[in-house]
Amino acid sequence: MNLKLTYTYFISSILLCFGMQSFAQENSTDEYEQVSDSIFFKDKYGLNIGLDLSRIGQSFWDLDYQGLEISADYRYSENLYIAGELGNETSTFNEENIINETDGSYIKLGVNYNVYDNWIGMQNLIYVGIRYGFASYSQNLQSYRIYTTDDYFPSDIRDVDVSFSNLTASWIELQAGLRVNIFDNFYLGAHIQLKNMISVSEINNFDNLYVPGFRRTFDNSSIGAGWGYSISYLIPIYSKTKTQAVDN
Amino acid sequence: MKKGLVYGIISAFVALSIYSCERDDICAEAIVTTPKLVIEFFDANNPGNSKNVNSLLVREIENDTAILFNSTSTIAIPLKTDAIETKYIFNINSQSESGGLIDTLNFSYATVETYLNRACGFKADFIDFRARKESIELDEMNWIRDIQVRETAIDNESETHLYLFY
Numbered sequence: 001m002n003l004k005l006t007y008t009y010f011i012s013s014i015l016l017c018f019g020m021q022s023f024a025q026e027n028s029t030d031e032y033e034q035v036s037d038s039i040f041f042k043d044k045y046g047l048n049i050g051l052d053l054s055r056i057g058q059s060f061w062d063l064d065y066q067g068l069e070i071s072a073d074y075r076y077s078e079n080l081y082i083a084g085e086l087g088n089e090t091s092t093f094n095e096e097n098i099i100n101e102t103d104g105s106y107i108k109l110g111v112n113y114n115v116y117d118n119w120i121g122m123q124n125l126i127y128v129g130i131r132y133g134f135a136s137y138s139q140n141l142q143s144y145r146i147y148t149t150d151d152y153f154p155s156d157i158r159d160v161d162v163s164f165s166n167l168t169a170s171w172i173e174l175q176a177g178l179r180v181n182i183f184d185n186f187y188l189g190a191h192i193q194l195k196n197m198i199s200v201s202e203i204n205n206f207d208n209l210y211v212p213g214f215r216r217t218f219d220n221s222s223i224g225a226g227w228g229y230s231i232s233y234l235i236p237i238y239s240k241t242k243t244q245a246v247d248n
Numbered sequence: 249m250k251k252g253l254v255y256g257i258i259s260a261f262v263a264l265s266i267y268s269c270e271r272d273d274i275c276a277e278a279i280v281t282t283p284k285l286v287i288e289f290f291d292a293n294n295p296g297n298s299k300n301v302n303s304l305l306v307r308e309i310e311n312d313t314a315i316l317f318n319s320t321s322t323i324a325i326p327l328k329t330d331a332i333e334t335k336y337i338f339n340i341n342s343q344s345e346s347g348g349l350i351d352t353l354n355f356s357y358a359t360v361e362t363y364l365n366r367a368c369g370f371k372a373d374f375i376d377f378r379a380r381k382e383s384i385e386l387d388e389m390n391w392i393r394d395i396q397v398r399e400t401a402i403d404n405e406s407e408t409h410l411y412l413f414y
Contacts, residue, residue, distance in 0.1 A: 095273050097369030146329045146361070147275065147368040148282040152315065156330040205363045219365045
């Protein structure tokens, strides 16, 4: 319910950015004049919408995982992008002593900063980014085995099927990645994530084994890690003419 | 600097994929496990002195295998975690010609499950622990004179939970 509001906020803030930028564009177009020994080219500005391929792939080959993530970023200035991801994951921790399923959605909001100087007319990125992540999820402890080092009695497996719902978590995430223009307005990207949990719901006599968007947790650490491969499409909204001097 | 960043990202990818395979999902042996019941044997005629048992066979009543203890005054035996009582047959001097002497002890309790970690799962502790000697008609076969519960909560194996006098 809260998540729906967050989505609405996310989408409307992106739309708001469009509006502002298209105003700003009006006066800037005619300010450049032809100067010899310079090259002019159009630098595209717009909204880049992407789909995470690694999650789709994992959903196929990993029986214990189902996930989908869409990402979006808007080029705010030459090197600054307002970026976010929205996703849903179901992941089952299926090990010797515990079977637990986590199911939920997440949103990440932040910025990317491009550090790569493109050759004329190219639109590739090497970027670093920061995100605030928030997840809303539930856990279902399906079964566990009473841990003992003694094998005199057969294993005591409890099919408890206990649900822990209305769990939330938030974290700060650092990203670093590449995005390459493959053809037209299509891009392929890869990035890594390093994160640190800020807050997570406490569960009595159990733990958060997996948090959607954050991925697996560690028993004695708030650090997490992840990665993504994505394909994305740039919806060009306007372009800025850029000049670059040519050496004689 | 840009080149360095590219290499940095690539090596981080490699590091991450190796790291993701190395899961902390293996239960370490140092983790406290479901405790066993620790019993110490004493001389009934001289209750201050512990007394070693010889060829003591301990078998849970529904189990086919027995556990053998020799020349020790303290033993540890598991309790059933999926039940609220465990019945053991104690057969002392089992390797003597006569087959030794037999007594049956009934242990009752409640279990409390405690989460350990993702690898080990949960352990069970025992509370309201009680021990009772089953009365058998063949009195001449019995050997246990008295039992005394020392701990009603069993949550580790470093304490002795039950004293047994014979």
